[in-house]
Amino acid sequence: MPVKSYLAHPHEGKKSELLSALSEIECCEVIPAENKDVIVLVTDTANEIEENILKEKLEAIESIKLFSMVSGFDTQN
Amino acid sequence: MCITPTNRRIFIKKMAAAAAMTAAATMFPGIVFASEQEANLSSGSDLDWKKGPCRFCGVGCGILVGVDKGKAVAVKGDPNSSVNKGLLCVKGYHQTMCIQAKDRLTHALVKKNGRYVETPISEALDIVANKMKETIEKHGKDSVAMYTSGQSTIPEGYVASKLMKGAIGTNNLDCNARLCMASAVTGFLTTFGADEPMGCYEDIDYADYFITWGNNMAEMHPVLFSRMLEEKNRRGAKIIDFATRTTRSSSASDKSILFEPQTDLAVANAICYEIINKGWVNKSFVEKHCNFSKGLTNIGYGLEDKFKFTDKPEKIDFEAYKKFLEEYTPEKVAKYSGVSVKDIKYLAAIYGDPNKKVVSYWCMGMNQHTRGTWMNNLVYNIHLLTGKISQPGNGPFSLTGQPSACGTAREVGTFTHKLPKGVVTNEKHRRLAAKIWKVPYERIPAKPTYHATEMFRAVDRGDIKFIWTQVTNPLVSLPKTSRYRPAMEKDSCFVVVSDVFPTPTSDVADVILPASWHIEKSGLYGNSERRTQHWDKMVEGPGETTPDAWMTIEVAKRMGFGDLFPYSEENHVEEIYNEYRQFHEGAKHGMAPLDVLKKQSGAIWPYVDGKSTQWRFNAKYDPACSNGEEFHFYGKPDGKAIIWQRPFEPAPEAPDDEYPFWLNTGRVIEHWHTGSMTRRIPVLHKAMPSAYVEFHPEDAKILSIVNGENVKVTSRRGSCILPASINERGLPTQGQVFVPFFDENMMINDVTLDAFCPISKEPDYKKCAVKVEKA
Ligand code: SF4
Numbered sequence: 001m002p003v004k005s006y007l008a009h010p011h012e013g014k015k016s017e018l019l020s021a022l023s024e025i026e027c028c029e030v031i032p033a034e035n036k037d038v039i040v041l042v043t044d045t046a047n048e049i050e051e052n053i054l055k056e057k058l059e060a061i062e063s064i065k066l067f068s069m070v071s072g073f074d075t076q077n
Numbered sequence: 078m079c080i081t082p083t084n085r086r087i088f089i090k091k092m093a094a095a096a097a098m099t100a101a102a103t104m105f106p107g108i109v110f111a112s113e114q115e116a117n118l119s120s121g122s123d124l125d126w127k128k129g130p131c132r133f134c135g136v137g138c139g140i141l142v143g144v145d146k147g148k149a150v151a152v153k154g155d156p157n158s159s160v161n162k163g164l165l166c167v168k169g170y171h172q173t174m175c176i177q178a179k180d181r182l183t184h185a186l187v188k189k190n191g192r193y194v195e196t197p198i199s200e201a202l203d204i205v206a207n208k209m210k211e212t213i214e215k216h217g218k219d220s221v222a223m224y225t226s227g228q229s230t231i232p233e234g235y236v237a238s239k240l241m242k243g244a245i246g247t248n249n250l251d252c253n254a255r256l257c258m259a260s261a262v263t264g265f266l267t268t269f270g271a272d273e274p275m276g277c278y279e280d281i282d283y284a285d286y287f288i289t290w291g292n293n294m295a296e297m298h299p300v301l302f303s304r305m306l307e308e309k310n311r312r313g314a315k316i317i318d319f320a321t322r323t324t325r326s327s328s329a330s331d332k333s334i335l336f337e338p339q340t341d342l343a344v345a346n347a348i349c350y351e352i353i354n355k356g357w358v359n360k361s362f363v364e365k366h367c368n369f370s371k372g373l374t375n376i377g378y379g380l381e382d383k384f385k386f387t388d389k390p391e392k393i394d395f396e397a398y399k400k401f402l403e404e405y406t407p408e409k410v411a412k413y414s415g416v417s418v419k420d421i422k423y424l425a426a427i428y429g430d431p432n433k434k435v436v437s438y439w440c441m442g443m444n445q446h447t448r449g450t451w452m453n454n455l456v457y458n459i460h461l462l463t464g465k466i467s468q469p470g471n472g473p474f475s476l477t478g479q480p481s482a483c484g485t486a487r488e489v490g491t492f493t494h495k496l497p498k499g500v501v502t503n504e505k506h507r508r509l510a511a512k513i514w515k516v517p518y519e520r521i522p523a524k525p526t527y528h529a530t531e532m533f534r535a536v537d538r539g540d541i542k543f544i545w546t547q548v549t550n551p552l553v554s555l556p557k558t559s560r561y562r563p564a565m566e567k568d569s570c571f572v573v574v575s576d577v578f579p580t581p582t583s584d585v586a587d588v589i590l591p592a593s594w595h596i597e598k599s600g601l602y603g604n605s606e607r608r609t610q611h612w613d614k615m616v617e618g619p620g621e622t623t624p625d626a627w628m629t630i631e632v633a634k635r636m637g638f639g640d641l642f643p644y645s646e647e648n649h650v651e652e653i654y655n656e657y658r659q660f661h662e663g664a665k666h667g668m669a670p671l672d673v674l675k676k677q678s679g680a681i682w683p684y685v686d687g688k689s690t691q692w693r694f695n696a697k698y699d700p701a702c703s704n705g706e707e708f709h710f711y712g713k714p715d716g717k718a719i720i721w722q723r724p725f726e727p728a729p730e731a732p733d734d735e736y737p738f739w740l741n742t743g744r745v746i747e748h749w750h751t752g753s754m755t756r757r758i759p760v761l762h763k764a765m766p767s768a769y770v771e772f773h774p775e776d777a778k779i780l781s782i783v784n785g786e787n788v789k790v791t792s793r794r795g796s797c798i799l800p801a802s803i804n805e806r807g808l809p810t811q812g813q814v815f816v817p818f819f820d821e822n823m824m825i826n827d828v829t830l831d832a833f834c835p836i837s838k839e840p841d842y843k844k845c846a847v848k849v850e851k852a
Contacts, residue, residue: 073089
């Protein structure tokens with residue numbers, strides 16, 4: 001049951017595009033910075049299969065320049 | 078507060094968001110998130126966050142481990158650590174998940190009649206101590222050995238050194254850092270007379286250029302690379318990747334320059350030629366702070382047992398050095414290095430521009446090199462000629478691979494020639510060690526014995542009859558394991574292995590001791606930037622798992638050395654650290670007191686008057702400078718660093734008709750070293766389940782090899798079958814293949830060559846000749 005958080009950095013001028021792409025993905029919660037080009041992304045998946053599907057979806061987003069992982073939580077409930 | 082599963086999950090998500098926001102706040106000062114989001118974040122919880130350094134790489138990121146009911150349930154980056162400012166890489170934040178692996182070693186195992194029998198730990202330690210004693214009585218003290226690690230904690234390394242050198246009186250102690258950092262050490266000592274980098278990670282915030290020498294930082298030092306990318310995006314800093322293979326680092330860099338294996342020696346000299354030829358030498362710096370020297374040439378490769386080499390340094394002058402460099406004009410070097418004249422000149426112009434700050438980074442590419450010491454010297458030459466050293470954003474920076482290669486292997490000195498301060502060959506250093514250890518001075522032998530490769534050769538020859546390995550897996554990580562695995566299986570040597578999980582090394586052990594993992598014990602690590610970091614035990618380990626330091630102490634007591642090891646089980650980490658600190662007292666290497674390290678996320682030595690020293694040898698920052706000048710290289714008696722005349726010499730084995738490919742080996746981001754921990758972390762194992770052999774697409778086409786097809790890689794020493802990987806993670810140049818070494822089921826080190834740098838004795842895992850064929 002992984003919960004993870006990332007900093008997502010958009011390509012120049014693509015912050016709102018990235019924000020809407022991330023918002024459309026079911027297990028993602030996004031918190032955009034108001035004054036910088038970075039978005040906090042929290043992912044919440046039920047199992048590894050979902051985690052992998054999510055990974056593929058994230059990798060397919062064109063407006064994303066770089067992901068940095070910040071924390072990971074593995075909970076049993 | 079009673080937390081139900083649902084609101085517990087919401088809470089955890091908030092914690093995750095908070096961790097990311099805190100990291101962002103450190104990276105982007107003044108960053109604002111929507112206030113209602115922040116207000117929503119809960120501050121109270123039953124999670125107890127404990128600080129420490131990451132278990133894995135030499136970057137030494139600060140972590141916070143969330144402990145709930147005695148279990149580690151979460152890991153996040155420590156926002157107070159100036160190393161990572163809250164960031165972690167994929168290994169870092171999954172690290173604690175290996176603790177739960179089903180095959181964890183929880184009890185001692187003793188081999189009886191060919192079977193492992195679970196044995197109480199105290200009985201197993203009796204067997205180890207008796208065997209060690211008996212072997213010494215029968216065959217002499219040089220018949221027993223310990224082989225430890227750059228992942229051992231500072232107290233673990235310290236008691237191993239005290240037991241072997243101070244109590245028993247043998248220098249048969251070496252460690253796996255010989256395989257990764259020894260050339261960096263000899264590079265520092267020959268050029269500056271003092272080990273470890275002069276700068277720190279804060280250099281990243283100031284440099285205009287980062288030049289990486291054979292170093293895939295995006296995978297090996299990912300958090301530092303993220304910080305570099307941040308500077309690239311924020312203020313246009315440039316990253317130049319100089320390597321033999323195209324990697325993730327190359328694609329993220331501004332420019333990637335490829336060179337033919339081993340010719341980095343020639344290119345570095347060509348850069349120096351160009352700097353002198355163009356008049357870019359910082360003359361006053363060189364006149365005030367540098368000497369010139371040359372050493373022996375055609376120095377061999379250590380391929381034969383009992384190989385010996387001692388360099389004979391000879392002073393030269395600037396004119397002689399300049400003349401030597403005439404062999405290395407960009408035009409001449411371009412012919413065999415594969416680097417164009419334009420690119421050599423481009424690199425030289427970056428270093429030569431007085432208005433640009435440059436940091437050079439390297440790690441295994443330069444260190445695991447049969448001329449590793451020379452390569453380190455040559456990059457120092459570039460920085461010394463231009464005076465770009467020991468200043469914020471300007472300097473050569475040798476990165477370490479392991480989390481405490483600096484703190485333990487180098488500073489405590491778990492090498493055969495080392496003592497906690499200085500070397501065994503120096504009488505003053507032996508006298509100091511004898512005084513602090515309270516042993517007769519004569520007991521510490523003045524001659525080094527076996528470095529890592531030679532230690533396992535001695536096991537093979539039957540000279541070593543007892544060996545104890547701790548925190549390391551040599552039968553996967555040594556070069557030419559095709560020789561050393563059968564050697565360790567021989568009845569002539571009694572093998573003791575302390576580890577957390579079973580490995581191919583523990584498979585050949587007579588006694589297996591169950592070690593505590595990282596957060597199940599207290600400890601200290603020292604990272605690449607001279608930062609010492611402490612952590613307290615966070616959770617209980619399973620079964621009879623015991624900290625390695627305590628197992629060494631228990632064996633020492635059983636051997637009759639109890640008076641030298643008067644530490645208490647509850648407090649031994651603190652007691653040992655306080656004893657060890659005495660070795661480094663003074664402005665040149667003072668270590669921070671433990672109460673400081675308990676409070677903050679590490680401190681950089683020299684720690685003087687309550688302050689870390691970020692840039693050594695620069696009088697503005699380093700209180701040990703005493704020559705009245707701006708810079709003082711006080712590691713050398715005359716306070717001057719040395720610019721070394723070191724030529725290009727070929728690799729011992731190069732591709733030929735029979736073995737037409739270069740073999741290069743290394744790591745991947747998902748796995749730590751031999752994979753004994755990270756392959757037990759499901760998400761990492763799944764992301765990178767097995768090793769592979771990378772091809773250039775043209776080579777694959779010629780050999781009609783397709784992606785995923787099994788291929789046999791063979792050298793004169795052995796072979797290994799792996800699936801082909803074409804244009805996936807990395808892209809070798811034509812005529813080269815690359816294999817990561819983390820997979821114990823695909824033992825690429827059966828194929829590698831045990832040639833080493835004659836000065837550092839560090840093996841070259843990056844170059845040997847192989848043939849490849851469909852399996
Ligand atoms: S970069 Fe190294 S120290 Fe940092 S989290 Fe990753 S493995 Fe750990």
